[in-house]
Amino acid sequence: MSWCRGLPGDGKSVLEQERLRYRMPFRGGGLLGGNLIDKLLLRLSARDQLSDEEKQALRWAASDTREVPARQTLIRADVELNASILLLEGFMCRYKDLRDGSRQITQLHVPGDFVDLHSFTLKRLDHHVMAITPCRVAAFPHERLEAITAKFPHLTRLLWFATNVDASCHREWALSLGRRTSLERIAHIFCELYFRLRAVGLTDGYSYEFPLTQTELSEAKGITPVHVNRTLRELREQGLVDFRKGRVHLQNLDALIRIADFSPDYLYLEHRSV
Amino acid sequence: MSWCRGLPGDGKSVLEQERLRYRMPFRGGGLLGGNLIDKLLLRLSARDQLSDEEKQALRWAASDTREVPARQTLIRADVELNASILLLEGFMCRYKDLRDGSRQITQLHVPGDFVDLHSFTLKRLDHHVMAITPCRVAAFPHERLEAITAKFPHLTRLLWFATNVDASCHREWALSLGRRTSLERIAHIFCELYFRLRAVGLTDGYSYEFPLTQTELSEAKGITPVHVNRTLRELREQGLVDFRKGRVHLQNLDALIRIADFSPDYLYLEHRSV
DNA sequence: CGTGCCCTTGAGTACAATCAACGTTCGTGG
């Protein structure tokens, strides 16, 4: 890819590069309207075309829908599981914790994300899954996913792809945790969520709902709540981001991307046959 | 699982728990002896039984074998790929880097690991892959893996499982990077490598080859080389680990596990049908 | 016998953690 970070001969900003690259395939939500799993279909077909049979198979694989109240941990580590959960509405997170009580949020989830598709092969999780806001989720029984692997190899690869993108996010987070300063980390997560939410139509210009407390942000980014607060103030004072009352306003996304050394490559949003 | 970390009513140490749990299925290497991909077969069949057809399919999927000199970066991020690499001999790592030149190693690889099975669905990587020592690798062309997904659903799930365990390691590393002190991080990685190497028969009692420089350790664990040096000295002075000249001697694994808050759960070494 | 890489140690510094106090908002119940 000629537009990847750090390659010579390309002076375009990340934003401009992606304006050129993506023809906004994400905006085509209409044709699936009303379907519960529409955001999942949107995301999967953004990667590669889904046949009608495959879409039907996915709809069939989703058994029941369920409401989860805010702050509830709906999956605990080490518990035997027989279904994977797709997030339909709301925000969830996955976290691990240490003996001493400190916790690390390893991923944030937005509508259209499977929060534990990996439990299909792992059967128990190494982390917990918690609802941040009230959520709606759909369960995909593992026996139905197994049936998909038996009959739909291409769809199987697409689902496998989804878990691999999840792992790619983990790597980017590790880069943040290991190498970025606190300012860069916070800037980075605001960039990431912008791109992820836009892909499912949940941004409004340069603004989006992001109902995390500062404590949760600190648990995701490996810093203390107090320091998150100071960092947010700095970002606000520099006219980069305003994050208040569960809403993010990106005031200067280009500058933010530069500070965070952000590139959307690791989200694999481009279209490509699998 | 009754032996998971933190559950009440189980005072056994991690080591004793796993002594009870595992009947050393890993030691059964004999029947596959001489096969190039024996360590892969060992690991996959430690999880779930492989049929002869599946083993044959895997052998068929491995095209050519290749030597890689130490320090060579054999896969670069953002480059189109058409094969996945299995590590047969030697140590490799995956890393990402920032504009400013700092790098984060996101995973270390030992023989029997696929270093980029995820490239099968991702088609380009978000990270680089480098040989730490001279290595031998086998390439698995994506078209053959695709054929496996079409004909061998169970084997497909087992390979999918392998990428999901890789992601699980990422999460544990994120926990280290975000929440563990430098002493705990270093202790943790020595524990992890002990379990991973033992699973492929590459430990010798409480000792194993671990040919990383202190700089590489620092790049994996998000600390500076100077501080790694001091931390190693402390571990040595406390009689916990001796790491010198590319070899680790665990002098008190129980204490090390306690310090690191280590549990092998996230490595998914137990047998379980997939 | 240099030269370069890795390891080691010391001294000074800085970023973020910790400790502490107070403000704001919101829901609950008197």
Add this chain to the structure above:
DNA sequence: CCACGAACGTTGATTGTACTCAAGGGCACG
């Protein structure tokens, strides 16, 4: 309607872990 408490957010003062800068030693290799 107001008192109260809890959770979240904000700020200041102090501490500490790990970083930076610097210099020297050991060892392998050409």
